[in-house]
Every structure is written in C-alpha cells, then in structure tokens.
Amino acid sequence: MEDHSVSTRSLCAVVGLSGETFLNALRAALSGSGPALLPISDQLPAPAREALLEALRPTSIRTSDGEQLCPGGLPVKAGTALVIPTSGSTGSPKGVELTARSLTTSARLSLARIDSGDRGARGDRRDLGTRRAPWLCALPVDHVSGIQVLVRCLVSETRPVFLDRFSPEAALAEAEAGCARTSLVPTQLRRLTALGRDLSAFRTILLGGSRAPAGLVEEARRLGARVICTYGMTETAGGCVYDGLPLDGVRVTTEADSGRIVLAGPTLFSGYRLDPGRTREVLGPDGYRTSDTGLVGADGRLTVHGRLDDIVISGGKNISPEPVAALLEAHPAVREAAVTGRPDPDWGQCLVAAVVPADPAKPPSEDELRTWVRERLAPWAAPRRITLLPGLPRLHGGKTDMPALTALLDRDRDRARAPDLNLDLDILERTS
Structure with a gap:
C-alpha cells in the first residue's frame, strides 16, 4: 500500500510545454524534487480549460510563457506525482491521482512483459539493442498512454523521440532509424497499415485507447509489426492487461452478477482529485471497479465485452453495442463502425x-448491414438506423468522441441514410 501521509506538495498545471521540457518536469515529479503535475491539453478551448482549472484547483499553472500562481489552489498528498484529467468518451471530468510508485511500477511491469515477449519470439542478439533503443512518443503527453512512454524511458534510462504531429510516414521513418518501440491508438495504426509498407522496424507497438477495428491488428502483423493489444485506463496508470493477460502482480476478476471487470494490483490510482465520494464508489479492498464488462477464461485471459453504462434496453432486450460494432466492422464493405x-x-x-x-x-446498404447483424448475432441487435460517415469523430487521445457522434446521429434521425459522405466532414475535423 502507498504511504499517504499528511504531508503535501504543490500541484502545477502544465499546458503547451515542449516534449523535452515536459519530460524534465515529469522526471522531477516522479523523484519528488519538483511539484506534482496536472497535464492539460493545449487543444482545449479557453472556457473548458478554465472550468478544468476551477474544478481541479492546481496551485500554479505553467505554460511556455512561464509559471504563475493560481489563487485558491490546493496541494496534493506528498505521494502524488500526477493528476490526469479524464472523462473518457462520456461523463463529467475527473482528476485521477497517480503516485510515482504506481506509474513507475506500471512502466517496469510493461517493459518486463515486452522484453519477455521479445526473447520468446525472436531470441536474437538484436533484442538487447532493441531494449535500449529510443521510444517513439507519438501520443499527446496529457494522455496516460503518452505519459507512460516517457515513464518507460525514464525507468529504463532510454530516451524518447517526440513526434509532435503524427504522420505515418514520419513514424515509420523514425522506426527505421531505431525507434523500435511506440504506443499508438487504432486510428494511428490504421494510417500506418494504409501505407502498405514493411512495418517490421516496429519491434513493439502497444495498441490501446479504444477497441481495434476488426482485422486491423492482423493486417499490421502481416506487414511485420509486433502489435500488443493493451487494456487499461488512466486509473490503472495505463495498460495493465496485454493481449488479454494481466501484467505480473495485476489481478483481474469479474463480478458474478454483472460481469463488471475489477482490477487490482500495484498500478492503481489512489483516488479522484477532491472527490472522495466518487473514489469510494469505485475503489475498495477488492480493487478498482471499472465500468467495463468482460469474462476471464480458464486460461486467465480477459475478453472485454463492453461498457456497463453503454447497455441499451430496447423492447425489453439488453443489448451491448460493442459486439454489434465489432460485427459491423467484420463486414467486407465496412472500414470502422460505432x-x-x-x-x-x-x-x-x-x-x-x-x-x-x-x-x-x-x-453498403442499410438492409445489407442489418441482415448481416441479424443473421449472426440476434434480430434485436440489428441497428434501427445506420448513418454513413467519412470518419468517426475522435477525442484527443484517439477514442471515439461519443457526444460528437451522438450529435451527428441525431441530425440524421429523419433521414433513411446520409446520401452525401462529406455532409459532416467539418464537424469531424473539428472534433478529431
């Protein structure tokens, strides 16, 4: 257990810092020589940023222009190194408090699993160099997956290479130059596979953030990349289940009545910033009660089914949207679906x-897709309405932006289908 004493430390919100500057601040936060950090996306509009600062009350804010005190700011417990804002794809913002111990333990367990797989799959002398090679940081460092790339670098004494704006060509060039490991979201991996080039320079791609569309991982592996699908969230300091199997020391169970996934182990967060009530709802002696449902097989491998709060009750039938979306993506005429x-x-x-x-x-036609689902899942699982879009709106971290998507779908409620695939492209570009 973490030692949460009454001693405190300051909390500095950081916005728009360069990669190297943020890395140095993160190093100080983990060692205790600097303040805890509250990373905030520089893509947030000013009103949203102010609301976040008001809710999470840092003691100071640091931008590229300097640092200034925040009136009314409150410190954090001494063990806290990061407070990461998150709301997922739905829900109100939360400040997830993570200790230096949970973050560095997660990084060490991750590296141990990756290195074990490298030896098992390849077993050649190049793997020693790979484990010392730079990591490519292609995700925003206000997101736990991007932050964990940097923590892995710090604990393994390697250096990151920052890719400020993702492009598949630039990412592949960095991999071929020696950045053999990276962490990506499915949208980025899809853009990489669309190149149709040899991806074997990527000795490890940790893929997380959201469910990977059907066939995407297989295509990346066919092109030579080693892809590990991760499951986790900010509350677990990032991915804690790799290809269905928990990292060493992580325990995964499911509740008998609901199938809710419960995660326990040394990588868990310590609570939600200034919200003890919400903390008590999900964090207890048995671990962290997620909002996801799943099943742990006899081999200990976790299969994630979907989210409890996504269950749709239609005509008395309980329907989980995730299997329906996965089945739609298995249709040969569909690239992705939500x-x-x-x-x-x-x-x-x-x-x-x-x-x-x-x-x-x-x-594809609506009737074609409905029949596809009806014949393979259940009649009541076939969507009543299907809207064609040029792409799905994305959050900063790569997940589908469900509020933005819902708005698009509601606009289409009176149309049998969207005849113009460019209809909402402006909204997609603003929200991705």
Missing part, C-alpha cells in the same frame, strides 16, 4: 450505428 443507443418512443431505446465505408464509392 454503435450507441438513442431514445425511441416505441421501444424506449433503439440501437443506432455510424458506419465508415471501406470504399465511399460503393457503400
């Missing part, structure tokens, strides 16, 4: 889907 529930006067709720065609010139 599914959610919307109010319906007759059924209470109905299932609606956003589909990105594999070929915009030859989009």
